[in-house]
Amino acid sequence: MVRTLLIRGMLAGAAAAVFAWVFAYLVGEPALDGGIAYEDMLAAASGEAAEEPMVSRTVQSTIGLGVGILIYGLAIGGIFALVYAAVYGRIGRLTPRATSAVLALVGFLVVILVPFLKYPANPPASSADDTIGLRTGTYVLMVAFSVVVAVAAAAIGRRLVARFGSWNGVLLAGLGYVVVISVIGALLPTIAETPADFPAVVLYDFRLASLGIHLVLWMVIGLLFGALVDGSVRRAGAVARERATSV
DSSP states (O other), X not given: OHHHHHHHXXXXXXXXXXXXXXXXXXXXXXXXXXXXHHHHHHHHHXXXXXXXXXXXXHHIIIIXXXXXXXXXXXXXXXXXXXXXXXXXXXXXXXOHHHHHHHHHHHHIIIIIIHHHXXXXXXXXXXXXXXXXXXXXXXXXXXXXXXXXXXXXXXXXXXXXXXXXXXXXXHHHHHXXXXXXXXXXXXXXXXXOOOOTTSOHHHHHHHHHHHHHHHHHHHHHHHHXXXXXXXXXXXXXHHHHHHHHHHX
């Protein structure tokens, strides 16, 4: 069962990667080019020659981008399937399709949006090279805290639902998550090093595109995986009913 779900999750992730790649190519690459243009402008102003990339921008924006998103989509799809296997039937009487949609929404909020609000993506030349280790570490830490707090909120939420009802229990658990993760976010270091003259439009477009890529990926995985699982459940139910009537 888990193996079948894992395969379907990776298939959904691969399909979602195609949609995310199209979005990234059409929306993200122009913003990335804006950051690279600013970087080249700084190099020219300082009298330095622009550094030639090891891989051309054409390859980076097509094959390289596609391969990277495909690997990411396969990984997210596989993890999504494993989490689905663990939570299905434990979050109310939701259908497989609805469970997948809810899981995708929660996953996007917890894994992507909340860490993004603290540490948004930055285009080239908008951050110092010597802080990349700090920026990467704090971002990963924020993601880890967000996931751990969300899991704890879900566990506590089950008890709250049993005591206060579904609506109040979910609201209290969600509020608890927001409060705890807000405190953690406030305690983690703030990294603000974007140059004052960096184009605000480029920064905004790049961050919006980065968030959009993740949104497209998670949305397609949630919808497609739900459709695949729901179809198999319906077929299995039909077979079971047919066997029952034939006995």
